Amino acid sequence: MSLEENESKTIFFRITTQRKKDWKTICKAKNISLTSLIINSVENRMLDDERRKVLEFIEKQDNVFTKIETNINQVAKIVNTQKFISNKELDNFSEKLSEIIILKQSQNRIFENIYALLAK
Incomplete structure (x- = not known):
């Protein structure tokens, strides 16, 4: 060049x-x-201001999942300490984990689209 x-x-x-x-x-x-x-x-x-908003969104999403992961760790710690979890609590916890997996997969697809737009 x-x-x-x-x-x-x-x-x-x-x-x-x-x-x-x-x-x-x-x-x-x-x-x-x-x-x-x-x-x-x-x-x-993408305009610069839109790019900034997207990056802020990504950061907020990451913070949300960090809080969720912290809560999961707290539940695991309680269960490990008590050496017991009821079937109802386990089913509820498993259901929440399944929801998180679906949300995380959806978020990742959205991020892929965002990154593609940012790359333009």
Whole structure:
């Protein structure tokens, strides 16, 4: 790749004053630059603010599952200490674990789609 290919160039184009004002309002609300708005829109890529929201979502999801895993460990510790768990409690616990597995699989599919979008 030559040095010239990496050089930034200026492009001038005409839009109405109102449209520019509207675009700047969008940029301010999304906390992104006008250049980012135009380039990402033209290239059909995810906007920077959307990317930040997705990453925050992923982080929150991870925190939720960390709390669930902590609760599972607490139940296991209680059972190990008492050396007993009733059939009803075991069935309930197993049901919850099955739900978690389904949710985790669903989350992973969503993450795969998100990562594909982020890669654009």
